[in-house]
Amino acid sequence: GAVVSQHPSWVICKSGxxxxxxxxxxxxxATTMFWxxxxxxxxxxxxxxSNEGSKATYEQGVEKDKFLINHASLTLSTLTxxxxxxxxxxxxxxxxxxxxGAKNIQYFGAGTRLSVL
Amino acid sequence: QKEVEQDPGPLSVPEGxxxxxxxxxxxxxxxxxxxxxxxxxxxxxxxxxTYSSGNKEDGRFTAQVDKSSKxxxxxxxxxxxxxxxxxxxxxxxxxxxxxxxxxxxxxxxNP
Numbered sequence: 001g002a003v004v005s006q007h008p009s010w011v012i013c014k015s016g017x018x019x020x021x022x023x024x025x026x027x028x029x030a031t032t033m034f035w036x037x038x039x040x041x042x043x044x045x046x047x048x049x050s051n052e053g054s055k056a057t058y059e060q061g062v063e064k065d066k067f068l069i070n071h072a073s074l075t076l077s078t079l080t081x082x083x084x085x086x087x088x089x090x091x092x093x094x095x096x097x098x099x100x101g102a103k104n105i106q107y108f109g110a111g112t113r114l115s116v117l
Numbered sequence: 118q119k120e121v122e123q124d125p126g127p128l129s130v131p132e133g134x135x136x137x138x139x140x141x142x143x144x145x146x147x148x149x150x151x152x153x154x155x156x157x158x159x160x161x162x163x164x165x166x167t168y169s170s171g172n173k174e175d176g177r178f179t180a181q182v183d184k185s186s187k188x189x190x191x192x193x194x195x196x197x198x199x200x201x202x203x204x205x206x207x208x209x210x211x212x213x214x215x216x217x218x219x220x221x222x223x224x225x226x227n228p
Contacts, residue, residue: 006160032214043205043218044161093160097214104149104209106216108160 003027004096006109013084014117021079021112023094030096033077034106035069038091050077074099084116118143123206123219131227136193140206140219143187150182152191153205155221161205165191196226 003026013019023033031052036044048058048069056069066088068080077096081088091113095106123140130136138152149168153161165180167173167189173180181190193200206219 002163004160034215041223043221046215049214091158095160104214104216105151105163105166107163108153111158111160113158 002098002107004094004107004109006094006112008112009110010113010115012115012117015085016083019081019084019114021081021092021094021114023077023079023096023109025075025096025098025107028096028098028100029074030077031074031099032097033071034095034097035067035077035079036093036095038093038111040091044093047079081114084114086116089114089116120144120210120217121206121208121219124222125220127223127225129225129227130196132196132198134196134226136196136200136224136226138191138193138204138206138222138224140189141187142189142208144211145184145187146211147187147208149209150180150189151207151216152178152180153207155203155205157202164204198226198228201225 005024007022033050035047037047038044046059047062048056050056050069050071052071058064071077091111093111095108121142152165154164155161167180167182170182170184177194179192203221203223205221207216210217
């Protein structure tokens with residue numbers, strides 16, 4: 001149980017285009033999902049907390065207009081990187097909290113590698 | 118001082134050895150602790166979840182929490198090359214939904 005599916009796993013795009021990443025909880029409901037960014041050989045950096053039906057809460061220094069988050073249902077959150085540039089190239093990972101599960105455990109997706117040319 | 122400190126390694130041990138991975142934390146109010154395993158270019162996978170002080174065992178893995186010392190450990194017995202990964206300790210930030218992660222320890226098990 002507690003499977004989080006993230007799609008796509010790898011995307012290459014041209015500078016200036018937008019990219020959407022999907023995060024789905026497959027076998028549980030998640031009122032809260034999280035989006036992280038990870039640079040090589042570094043730990044996870046939380047970008048934003050996404051709550052179903054409400055606006056996301058962004059961490060300090062994260063551009064809201066650059067990284068659009070939508071959490072429209074209890075099983076789906078999306079991250080859209082708008083007008084992507086090479087500096088946005090990174091590994092993006094989502095996670096979800098099980099509404100009915102043990103306290104504060106987050107289950108992670110497999111990650112999306114974004115390469116902006 | 119970081120809320121959770123973890124030696125980034127890298128740590129390299131021979132197959133079959135006992136591995137000890139450690140984290141320290143600064144806030145005595147932290148109550149829940151997790152260990153995640155992350156393979157290269159993959160998302161973290163939950164290994165262990167502990168609440169109280171003491172040991173919790175799951176197969177070859179044992180998580181240990183010492184709240185008096187603010188010290189958490191993960192032991193891996195009979196280590197295998199497939200255990201080669203980065204191991205992250207984490208704890209929920211009090212009053213918030215987010216997790217605080219250690220830096221992660223890169224572990225390599227040599228055949």
